[in-house]
Amino acid sequence: MSAAMATLLRRSLRPLRAFRGHPRPAADVPLRATSHGAGLLYPEHIPTSLVQKALLAAGSAGMALYDPYRHDMVAVLGETTGYRTLKVLRDQMRRDPEGAQILQERPRISLATLDLGKLRSLPEDSFGREYLRFLDVNRVSPDTRAPTRFVDDEELAYVIQRYREVHDMVHTLLGMPTNILGEIVVKWFEAVQTGLPMCILSALFGPIQLSAQSLQVLVSELIPWAVQNGRRAPCVLNLYYERRWEQPLRALREELGITEPPRRIEGLA
């Protein structure tokens, strides 16, 4: 145990050997120089030591609480704390036929990959149409998800990226708006489904900023409903949403065992 600790400590104390010796003009330094000689596993990858990950996790958690508009900090928290959980998620995706297909084909959700015109032309109660309505009503765009940077495995980086990109679909399935209360309910659902530490932390600390009335509704009705549905439904990461646009939303909800929300919360929080 102490040998491992010593190795970790030594590794984090090692300075940047590659840059000693003949000094070059500083402007020649490539912006993406890595700090421990490890290669980049994917284009946006920033390799980090254990110490850096710990500091990032603590710092991003603090900053996310201090400034709730720093969504990038929530993302960083998820990336730095989710390694083990992502492995479990990836393994169970492999065991599921639809999930395995997603891992293989690596579909991405963004304005470039979505055919909004086609979605708009779909029948009213279809999942695709309802998803588009959700985007319009809440004025969100599928392009606001930042790329993963701090996950040290290329497949797991995709898994967390997929988790982020299907977040809006989960909103649609649950019928939750994007106000604070809606987001907290979705986080509870996701926490039960994925077990990601970031979801659990958000679910527990998010309600701090709520009014007493909203908190009451949340605790008495919404959380029990979200947890129940989260437990009952299969993992939402295993759904190949891009192939289910035409499926009626009601049928999809039945397939997953998701019930209607106990009440509408558009006006709350």
Added chain:
Amino acid sequence: MMFYPMCRRFQFSFQLPGVYQVFESVARKYDVMNDMMSLGIHRVWKDLLLLKMHPFPGTQLLDVAGGTGDIAFRFLNYVQAQHQRKQKRQLRAQQNLSWEEIAKKYQNQEDSLGGSRVMVCDINKEMLKMGKQKACARGYKAGLAWVLGDAEELPFDDDKFDVYTIAFGIRNVTHIDRALQEAHRVLKPGGRFLCLEFSQVNNPLVSRLYDVYSFQVIPVLGEVIAGDWKSYQYLVESIRQFPPQEEFKEMIEDAGFQKVTYENLTSGIVAIHSGFKL
């Protein structure tokens, strides 16, 4: 991205856009990040630079890469304090003020800086913008000018300034020797070159701690506070790239400066190099 007609660097330095964009994104949080990264010590370093400079009223200062104005504001405070002290001394020694001076005082026309001027030159528009905003907010108006310019090719005539400073800027210049030559050119004979810059730590224990802090903590701070890991990774790496004290001293001497000396601060984390154009 602006193309400056007088700046030839864009043609052969394809790395330059990287440095420029680093400071574009860094500009807004520059001061906050300086405080966080150096735990406020950068203020002491800059104060020590002014103490070393010891400008008297009437000094013409050129502050290169002076973006957000830290050195310029300190200079103005210093010469103003000096000027006030000089006037108090005059009064106490019962040297009466001339009628002109009294009249000027009543008309508020007296130059509280005693003729001192500082020109802040920076290659980056965002940093200059930040500096101007700060100047407005803190009420600095007289004796202050802001110019967009490249340290390797300064937009000034020869023999213009009494003091040339560059604080935490020269390591970002592609051709340091050219910047030093330009510094020599624009200084008056008798003028002084002062450079405040990160340097080599001379104490092994401090060096270890400094390395850990630089590489483990600073990029994290950059990400958490400014949402920008890569710029701050670049910053700590550019510090390691910079020549150590003796080598930099030789480079300054090569540019024609004489009586070149340096002073280590905080075990050599930073050093102030000084030279004269004689």
